[in-house]
Amino acid sequence: MDFLFLALVLYAMGAMTMLWPKRLEMAAHAAGMVLAAAASALTLVASATYLGTMCGWGIPAGLSLGRFGALMDIGWGGYTLVADGWSAAFLVITGLAGTIISLYGVDYGKAYRGTGIRALAGLWNLFLASMVLVLMAGDAFTFILAWEVMALVSFLLVNHESKKKETVHAAYQYMVMTHLGTAAILIAFYLIGSHSPSLLFADLTHNTLEGPLRHVAFAAAFIGFALKSGLMPLHVWLPNAHPAAPSHVSALMSGVMLKVAVYGFGRFVFYFLGMEVFAYGLIVMLVGLFSAFLGVLYASMEKDMKRILAYSSVENMGIIFATFGCGMLLVQTGHGTMAMVAFTAVLVHSLSHSIMKGLLFMSAGAVMHAVGSKNVELMGALAKKMPATALFTLIGAMSLSSLPFTTGLVGEWMALQSFVTLGWQTGTQELRLLVIAAFVLLGLTGALALGCFVRLYGVVFLGRRRSALVLKAHEMPFFMLLGMGIEALLILVLGIFPMPMVQLMQASLTGGMMALPMVSTDAVVWNGIGDFANGASYSAYSPFMLLMLALIVTAVLAFVLEGKGLYVQKDVTWNCGTVPTRRQQYTATGFSKPLRRAFDFILKPRKERTFLKKEHAYFGRSVHYNLFIPDQFTEKLYVPVQHLMVRLSSLLHLLQQGSVRLYIGYTMIAMVAVLIWGVM
Known part of the structure; x- marks a missing residue:
């Protein structure tokens, strides 16, 4: 059986653990994470083997390869799954991260016992499966469908701790932003697909899109995938969604989901747009x-x-x-x-x-x-x-x-x-x-x-x-x-x-x-790049040789210092005659202060001072200082746009007069407009 097909079956079995009875929730969690790790390991083996054969490493004994090595080329009706070399690189990333983080999640997920732990394990498998399907999609429809499943499941994972107000806000902000990105990707597919024989990736490669529409398609694709990647200024969802999600989900979102966007952009650039x-x-x-x-x-x-x-x-x-x-x-x-x-x-x-x-x-x-x-x-x-x-x-x-x-x-x-x-x-x-x-x-x-x-x-x-x-x-x-x-x-x-x-x-x-x-x-890693034919290069880097040099230097220093019988005395840090306390340590805020002052014109920090209630009748009030650094894109771009949309939406009440006759009139106007547009 094809390794990737078996991996998808295991992901499906892992997703079904969310339906197990509540009394078996810990067993469902363990089974779900183990199935996810096994499916991801199969994905890693299949994709790495395929790329290894392309490198000339040979095929491991006992592993049979099909038309695409260990990858698939199948279809059901209008859905196709085709994995090539570009897909295989990101399947390696997905398989490796999915295997390791799923093992981590076996113990980490136990903290959610009694708070949706079965749903967490099941959605985890769906999340991994959706990303694998995006990477293997062979046509635009399958790609968008898998992309939407990935977006929906990741939203549910981010919103897992939904009892927290900030979690709900972050999750819905992520959902809105990711659907804006999906809309942009749909526009790119529509423009390219309308100038292609079909929506199969093999046919989209031979599209005839030219002129300004090609530029629009590129802009739409770049905006859609840049938003999913968290590039500025489209990043506003990312610093909120990652802290809100469980940590192993954050690891998978950052380690894999962002790279799926790189895959999608590369697919458009290499194959569709040039x-x-x-x-x-x-x-x-x-x-x-x-x-x-x-x-x-x-x-x-x-x-x-x-x-x-x-x-x-x-x-x-x-x-x-x-x-x-x-x-x-x-x-x-x-x-x-x-x-x-x-x-x-x-x-x-x-x-x-x-x-x-x-x-x-x-x-x-x-x-x-x-x-x-x-x-x-x-x-x-x-x-x-x-x-x-x-x-x-x-x-x-x-x-x-x-x-x-x-x-x-x-x-x-x-x-x-x-x-x-x-x-x-x-x-x-x-x-x-x-x-x-x-x-x-x-x-x-x-x-x-x-x-x-x-x-x-x-x-x-x-x-x-x-x-x-x-x-x-x-x-x-x-x-x-x-x-x-x-x-x-x-x-x-x-x-x-x-x-x-x-x-x-x-x-x-x-x-x-x-x-x-x-x-x-x-030539790339060891000798730099340059005129390969003549052996020239611009730079050189040899990690192994640097390691050997570091070990030799360390050994020499250890030999020299060992023979001198050094006398070591431990004492507290000198603090101008006083004993240092915990409060005198560098804080994270203090550590970054020089940098904050240097880039004050970009960061525009805000200082807040709060006077607390008196703790003693003979002493002054305690003061609490807080430093807040707002995201300037949120402050200057997204908040004004949000306020504008609220004001515009408030104008809609002018159309909502509560009159049935008026609403019938709106319907007739719309029908006449459609008829006129149809005969043009």
Whole structure:
């Protein structure tokens, strides 16, 4: 039986666990998560095997491959499921994340006992199945249907804790925004499909859409998928939905669902619309750079642990789309071989971000489970009580900061090489200036990301406790630690030995309709990019050699210092003659103050001062200070639009006079208008 078909069957069985009787709710939860992990593992094996055969790795013994390797090509009436190389890359991401996070969810989900735990497990399987179906859709109708199921199920998961007012607000905001994106995607499909023999993807590839309508189709597709990816200024749902959802759901939304939007955009660009128009790539690159910088800037200001990670997702999706735009510009300027590096970087960083953001959201769930709060200002010293979680979080934070020996650096390194090539090869002065500006923004983004995660890790896990909540903290159960541990191990292994990951992702670009030229992965990862024929390169990066150098230096220092018999004395930190207290530690707000002052013109922070009731007759009132940093897009764009729509809708009461004769008149006017339009 085809592995992907079996995976869909297992997902369906997992979804049925929500119908189990309430007395078996814990068994239903365990069965649902195990079935989801097994189905995701089959998805991973099938897609990775298919890409491995394209790399020339051979087929594992005992595994038979069909027409599309381990992938499917089937149809039922008007519905078709066809998976190619581009699909396989994202099926790898979905299968890997689904397997690991489902294992984590076995223990994490137990906290919802008695509060819809059966529905949580069943919807979890439906969510994974819907994303797999989106990636395997072979026609526009199947794609939109699966896309809508994905949107509806993710809304229900975000709204799982519906007794909280902020959760309901975040869920419905997400639902409105995601349907606006769906409407834009429908417009793009309609325009392309109306100039194609049918709505099959194979026929949409041969569409005859030209002129302004082609530009409209591109704009609609980009808006729809950028909204789902959380690119600014269409990101407003993301920082609210991720903190509202259960943490393993947040991990799957950030790690997989956002990448499904990258898949959809790539499907339109590679197969339906092409990259011949220079402005297409330029717009995508600029919006991506803009999102990356502002995303990490807002992440550095937040105090909610999950909102920090949500804004970090905006940053990383910005890097992915900026690199995608860079590749589009390289294709448009006639450098297809160099563009291959950019598009490979898109896939590599998509996989890397899925791993490291999944780990950090799982870590956030562990911290919330232990402390009972998402506010980092109430934490501190958790490394003593949760050493394993602290270690795994440190590895994830290092990767999101793009430090050496982590998978986070691999994709961003390839992305930087793509921008270097764009400025070096194109030759136009304007484009070179643009690349310089891109490097400035990417450099600022990288520096801010490092500061952001130093701040997050230091405030949460180091120092002294900042509240009594830390006293009840404890280490996590086995399956939660297992999920985090696997992700942390993958970050290190793929960061030191990135070649298999790069080869698999590159293989997805070399087959099928895209047929991009294959380049040497050694030249990409180890020697940089440049004139491959002559062995030249612009940059060099060898993670394995850097690791060997670091180990040698460490060994030498240990040997030298060990022989000197060092005397170590521990004492409290000098504090001008006083004993330091917990209140004198750096807070998260204080840590980011220099950055907040530097970018005050963008952030526009608000300071609130509240006078509390007197606690003593002879002393003054206590004062509570609060710093609030509003999202400027919400304040300046969405709130005014919301108010305008309310005012316009209030005008509708002029049509509602309560007169039956008037309503009959409206009906007759509409009928006459339809008749006139029909005979024109």
